[in-house]
Amino acid sequence: MLMAISGLALAACAAPDDTRPDAQTEAQKAADSVEAPALGDLSWTKGAMVAAANPAAVEAGLEVMRNGGNAIDAAIAVHAVLGLVEPESSGLGGGAFMVYYDRAKDEITVFDGREVAPAAATPDYFVKDGKVMGFIEAWQSGHSVGVPGQVALYKTAHDAAGTGDWAANFAPAIRLAENGFKVGEKLHEALASERLRAVINLDDNPVTSAYFYPDGEPLPVGYVRTNPDYAATLKAIAAEGPSAFYKGEIAESIVAATNAAPDGGMMTLEDLSNYTVKVRPALCGTLPTGYRICSAPPPSSGGIAQNEIMGLYDAMKPADNVRVTEDYFLKIFVDAQRLAYADRDYYVADADKVTVPSDDLINPVYIRERAKQAFAPDGHATPGDPGVILGRSPMIGMWGQDQTEHAPGTTHVSIIDTDGNAVSMTATVESAFGSSRMTHGFLLNNQLTDFSRAPTAGGLPVANAPGSGKRPRSSMSPTLVFDEAGDLFMVTGSPGGNSIIAYVAKTLVGVLETGLTAQEAINLPNIIARGDTVAVEIDREGGPEAAEALRTMGYSVEERTGEISGLHVIVVRDDGLEGGADPRREGVAKALE
Structure with a gap:
């Protein structure tokens, strides 16, 4: 494509200075023989x-x-x-x-x-x-x-x-x-x-x-x-x-x-x-608001941590008829992080080599229950157990606590x-x-x-x-x-x-x-x-x-x-x-x- 565009540009520049009778005809034939660059997806109008x-x-x-x-x-x-x-x-x-x-x-x-x-x-x-x-x-x-x-x-x-x-x-x-x-x-x-x-x-x-x-x-x-x-x-x-x-x-x-x-x-x-x-494949989760968040799966923390933090934040938001101060939203952002970081630190690793419960950690059922476990401000952050919450075998005890x-x-x-x-x-x-x-x-x-x-x-x-x-x-x-x-x-x-x-x-x-x-x-x-x-x-x-x-x-x-x-x-x-x-x-x- 780059060579084709260059050829068009050179032909357009050369024609006015060439006085041979057949010059413009040849230039036009050359231009006509070049495939025009693709216009792309015309339905996208937002730019780049x-x-x-x-x-x-x-x-x-x-x-x-x-x-x-x-x-x-x-x-x-x-x-x-x-x-x-x-x-x-x-x-x-x-x-x-x-x-x-x-x-x-x-x-x-x-x-x-x-x-x-x-x-x-x-x-x-x-x-x-x-x-x-x-x-x-x-x-x-x-x-x-x-x-x-x-x-x-x-x-x-x-x-x-x-x-x-x-x-x-x-x-x-x-x-x-x-x-x-x-x-x-x-x-x-x-x-x-x-x-x-x-x-x-x-x-x-x-x-x-x-x-x-x-x-x-x-x-x-x-x-x-x-x-x-x-x-x-x-x-x-x-x-x-x-x-x-x-x-x-x-x-x-x-x-x-x-x-x-x-x-x-x-x-x-x-x-x-x-x-x-x-x-x-990306690891994606959908919030109750309708937004879908997609990021990289393990060994990246993105797909798990971003979906868990946002899901926890949403779960801890007050009901529409409950009035709270602005500081409350700061608090739930901090609490959501503490919960999600504790889970991530414990479970996330190379999923090709060890078991990582990625889907469980962003399961809405787990997130709603995990939100109820928010630590006291002076409490110690510990991982949750999606196995227990989702009605299966416990997962705590698989690994030692990692603070890398x-x-x-x-x-x-x-x-x-x-x-x-x-x-x-x-x-x-x-x-x-x-x-x-x-x-x-x-x-x-x-x-x-x-x-x-x-x-x-x-x-x-x-x-x-x-x-x-x-x-x-x-x-x-x-x-x-x-x-x-x-x-x-x-x-x-x-x-x-x-x-x-x-x-x-x-x-x-x-x-x-x-x-x-x-x-x-x-x-x-x-x-x-x-x-x-x-x-x-x-x-x-x-x-x-x-x-x-x-x-x-x-x-x-x-x-x-x-x-x-x-x-x-x-x-x-x-x-x-x-x-x-x-x-x-x-x-x-x-x-x-």
């Missing part, structure tokens, strides 16, 4: 939009759509740029969950590009000399690196539904890597953080030190940073597909970097060549294309700058620290313990919402470690329950209620008041500043698309002209 964490990445997505690509093509282009300009958050050396809606087919597909543990991994993978490794030690070790899934996800999704040229999707990122990008405040601040530099090896490793700390100093804001190695990697992927990444020189360098000291991992070339993207933390090195992309297809994709390298190990222009993840490093708890195995070829549990919640008529209504998602669940739920409550715009919902203070303490963002409007209200109710409140959400939201309104980007990062939401 990209919302992501960097303006250059957003422009890449818009460029690809202008040239005939759809939401999947745009997502590849956007993320290839994000891997260059915000490598602290995601990249080729990480993984992602993509939720894709095909409007013509009315189908939702989840592409699970989550990283996997090497085949040699066992439940005691993070046990060293008889002791469980501490988080920082594990984070910077080769044991933390999972087999990356991002590149394979690109190709699997593109083969399934992409409409643009595969290689063209990487062109914007290649140009930017060769010509240089301007370092933004977010990257600079991460590199300059003394707290972060004290615990990671980024400025100690010769490769990463030379790239991120030229002359021994962190890249300054505005510095034009080229990355020819990254450009070369993308060119190879563009020309050869994922085989350029999962086999040959790049694969060998990934294995070598992973297995190098300190505490080298167990990855092999076979682990890389055997990687597969899991194509899964999930670090915030992640990004999110929301896209709607010109045919009304949509992508919600959350991608990550796990913690900031992943494992601090770099090769061929990209950083390797530390995703395996999303496993429970302790394989047992209370004498019971932990569902989210490591295992051969296993995918660690994720907090990522790429989410699509459909209205009562079944039409696409909202695309949302965020980075933020285990707080992702709360961040995304905030936008769902804000837009679906309170009637806020996308941007208004994003701007609300973040409130995270995982466990027995409620974290409240107090450097946003409304935050101090929320913290005081919750404290007055008896909750244990942790006041926070500098929250790291990166929400990117698109809402479909009657008159077009409404976008929002998190002011806590550098993103934008921009419509296609």
Whole structure:
């Protein structure tokens, strides 16, 4: 299609300057012989939009759509740029969950590009000399690196539904890597953080030190940073597909970097060549209000946690004839989170390897009964038992209680294309700058620290313990919402470690329950209620008041500043698309002209 359009343009430009008698006739014949580009689905009149964490990445997505690509093509282009300009958050050396809606087919597909543990991994993978490794030690070790899934996800999704040229999707990122990008405040601040530099090896490793700390100093804001190695990697992927990444020189360098000291991992070339993207159905639930919420199933927490929080919130709302204060709605949002987080922490893991009662946890019968178990403000958060509530065998006792933390090195992309297809994709390298190990222009993840490093708890195995070829549990919640008529209504998602669940739920409550715009919902203070303490963002409007209200109710409140959400939201309104980007990062939401 790109070549055909170029040919038309050249013919149109040449004709006026050519005085040969038959020139215009030949030009017209050439134009007539070219198949006109497809007009797409003319029933979709809302336009197209990209919302992501960097303006250059957003422009890449818009460029690809202008040239005939759809939401999947745009997502590849956007993320290839994000891997260059915000490598602290995601990249080729990480993984992602993509939720894709095909409007013509009315189908939702989840592409699970989550990283996997090497085949040699066992439940005691993070046990060293008889002791469980501490988080920082594990984070910077080769044991933390999972087999990356991002590149394979690109190709699997593109083969399934992409409409643009595969290689063209990487062109914007290649140009930017060769010509240089301007370092933004977010990257600079991460590199300059003394707290972060004290615990990671980024400025100690010769490769990463030379790239991120030229002359021994962190890249300054505005510095034009080229990355020819990254450009070369993308060119190879563009020309050869994922085989350029999962086999040959790049694969060998990934294995070598992973297995190098300190505490080298167990990855092999076979682990890389055997990687597969899991194509899964979305996990969806319908609220009494008619909205249908769809997100990724386990090992993602999105489908379970978002549906459970919203279902619990609805179940705890007062009857229409009962008057309550505004603080009541704050309370039930916190209580819904505490209940859902406790269930998620206990049950969610890689459902290909262990039993995860996904459907039971979002069953309306379970949710109504679970809502009655809301903890006292000073009470201890514990998981529920859908087996008992749904009249089957008890499920409590299957696993030990897991309190794995999930670090915030992640990004999110929301896209709607010109045919009304949509992508919600959350991608990550796990913690900031992943494992601090770099090769061929990209950083390797530390995703395996999303496993429970302790394989047992209370004498019971932990569902989210490591295992051969296993995918660690994720907090990522790429989410699509459909209205009562079944039409696409909202695309949302965020980075933020285990707080992702709360961040995304905030936008769902804000837009679906309170009637806020996308941007208004994003701007609300973040409130995270995982466990027995409620974290409240107090450097946003409304935050101090929320913290005081919750404290007055008896909750244990942790006041926070500098929250790291990166929400990117698109809402479909009657008159077009409404976008929002998190002011806590550098993103934008921009419509296609």
